[in-house]
Amino acid sequence: MKRAKGILASLRVVESLLLNRVSPTRSLHYQATHYSQFSPLFSSSSSFLSNQKAYTYVFPNTRQMLHFSSKPESIVELITNSIWSDCLEKELEKSHSTTLRYETVIYVLKNLEENPQQALDFFNWVSGKNGFKPCSTIYTLMLRILANNETMKEVWIFIKKMSDEGCDIDEEMYATILSKLTSNALKKFFKKMKQENAIDATVISLVDGILNSHSNNEVEKKLREVKVNLSENTILKIIRALHQYPFKALWFFRSVSSVQSHNAVTYNGILKVLAQEQSIEEFWCMVEELKSAGHHIDIDTYTKLSRQFFKRKMFKEAVELCELMMDSPYKPLVENCSSVLREILSLEMPDLDLLLRVFRKCESFGYIFPNTTYESIRKSLNSAGRLDDGRKILRAMRNVNTDNNNYRQVVIGLCKARRLEEARKILDEMEEQGCVPDVKTWTSLVQGYCMAREIDQALKCYSEMLKKNLIADTNLIEVLVNSLCSNNKVDSAYTLVINMGDKANFSHWCATYKHLIRKLLGEKKFEKAIDLFRLALKNNDNPPVFQLFADYISKDGTVEDARNLLKALNVKEEPSPSTYIRILQSFLKVGRQPEARILFQKFPDHIRNHPDICL
Known part of the structure; x- marks a missing residue:
């Protein structure tokens, strides 16, 4: 109350x-919405081979069964919100009676990175489907996901499969996997595998021939001369070996296309090499060619390309690539888009137009x-x-x-x-x-x-x-008081403070309080200044303004003003003799002896008889 x-x-x-009446505030209503098509509908801890826990999945506000579509994100949603079972496999089979695309498999695995068991279950299921054969990119991605001490057995199995099928590991992936392993035996095996999977003599000869070529025709001729099985893995090996020579890698890529068709794997492989400033035009042309052939940039390739562009300070290209991926079926995760925004913001002078392009694109998809x-x-x-x-x-x-x-x-x-x-x-x-x-x-x-x-x-x-x-709070009052004083509205400032009553904490805005006292005394409004002083003392504050009053009394004050000041000081306890002396001296210093005598006569007896006080 x-x-x-x-x-x-x-x-x-x-x-x-x-000056004018405050118009009534219009009624406000509460409206809060929170939506994201990518927000998890529940959280669960990851499970491994023999330690699975059942998941419960319920749609918000419904009791309907999960309807599964053929979109890549729907596969991820179905898997993450279920335990692996025959029922789940049937649901996947029903929606995907045909072989899954390479890009889709990469997308699903990439989104299951935090749950190795689910990634492994999906890999085993998709590998068993007719017509789908994992490539080295998928193997190495799975290896990175499983490179964990809790799934050591599965790591060994994958290493064996990769070794049997002649799949190699690129330098970046090799370093990433090794950094995650603590087993010395695995590290030794990896190094041995890397040596065994090194480019063979025939491939080395072909790479040397390409490096010494001066045209696409020469590369085609060299390709005919060297008898090499142009498997998917071999093509990727050669492209990676030519990563410092993007144009020669492109010549090789074109030469291969004259004898056999490229697939999504090899297209994504050449893009990683062409993503350089010197070959950026060829990069975008290859992107268009890939799309025309019915393929897409896979999400793992996108992550690497984005990292390459930022490392080379090619921010415009990174943004254009992000926009391209947002329009594809394999949209980057919110985390990927956040990293793009962070990279742009990390610049000393961020390109805000690029920043907004990414933000608006992501926002349009509900991110x-x-x-x-x-x-x-x-x-x-x-x-x-x-x-x-x-x-x-x-x-x-x-x-x-x-x-x-x-x-x-x-x-x-x-x-x-x-x-x-x-x-x-x-x-x-x-x-x-x-x-x-x-x-x-x-x-x-x-x-x-x-x-x-x-x-x-x-x-x-x-x-x-x-x-x-x-x-x-005191900050708001200080702002208002200073502004009112600066605009010659001292009376308004006084009224504002007085009506705060016991909530006026003068010690927190002492300078403003002194300024207001000085302004009031300057306008000879002693009574109002005393009111403020009395309020401060009542609130147990004792701001250092006594000298302001003493100076005012010595020049313009009256005996009654001096008595009122002493009465104000008497709010909590009687003023000390030294206080009486200071007020008395304020009159004497300016030659106002008559006022000093009258004031002295009005002092209490014990003050008049004090040894330190005399006229």
Whole structure:
């Protein structure tokens, strides 16, 4: 009840200070939406071979059975939300009576990286389907997934399969897998396998011939001369061996196409070599050729290409590739897109247009990023003065845990740009989204109006804040008092502080309090200055303003003013003799002996008889 009365009193004071009536706030409603087609519907711990746990899957608000479509993400969803069983295999068979594409298998495995057992179950199932033969890319991806001490047995099995089928491991994958293994035996076996799978003499001869060639025709001639089985794995070996010579790798690729068709595996292989600045035109032409042939960039290749582009500072190409993948059936994960945004933001001068291209593309597919990602983007946009784009990012944050701090930064940016009405509307947007503006957010807006010298609008905001039962903190009062004083509205500042009553913590804004006292005394409003001084003492604050009063009394004050000052000091305890001496001396120093004598006569007997006090 006491708090409510205090708020009502403050509210009446503020409204009396305004030139115009504060318009009633319009009603606000709560509307919060949170959606992401990629958000997990439940969480579960990963399970391994003999330690599986049953999963329960229930659609939100329904009891319907899971309907499975042929989209790659639906396969991932079905597998992750089920335990492997005959029933699951039948569901997969029903939707995929034909052989799965290479790109789809890569996509599913990539999305199952965090659950080796599920990845292994899927691999075993898809490998048993007629017409599907795992390539070295799939083997090495599975090996990376299984390179864990808990699945050591499966790692050995895969190494054996790869060795039997002549699959090799590229340098990057080799280093990645070795870094994850702790078994010395495995490390030795890997090194031995790497040596055994080294390019044989025939392939070395072909690579040397290609390096010494000067045209595509010469490469074709060399290919006819060297009798080599151009298997998928052999083609990948040769392409990787030519990675420092992208144009010669392309000559070889074209020469192979004259005798046999390329598939998704070899197309993805050549793209990794062409993703260099010197051959970027050829890279994009190959992407179009791959699409025309009915293939897609697989998600594992995309991850490597994106990493290559950023390593080579080819940010535009990385963004274009991300956009391309978002339009394909094999969309990058939210984490992949977040890494693209982070790479751009890491630049000293981020290309904000590229940043927004990625963000808008992902947003159009319902991607929801971590709060920190949104905040980093918004800060970069605001720093560059692109406040409108910053607000769009803020609106996109509605599906995550947007807090007052996110909105407050937008309010501050708009206020600095003197776009105060837009800043005010942000607070309405906050309430519509169920995020109630706190005192700090209101303070930012009030400060914005004060900086623009729109004091009446600042007071209106303060009034609205009080109507919402928010208690002003010292920062807000300090902002208002300083602004009112600067705009020659000292009486209004006085009224504002007085009506705070016991909530006025003067020790937290001592400089502002002294400034207000000085302004009141400068306008010869001694009584109001004493009222503030008395309030401060009542609240157990003792700001250092006594000398301001003493100086005022010595020049312009009366005996009655001096007595009122002593009475104010008597709120908690009687003033010390030294206090009486200082006030008495304030008259004597400026030659006002008559006033000093009159004041002395009004002192209490024990003060007049004090040995240190005499006239």
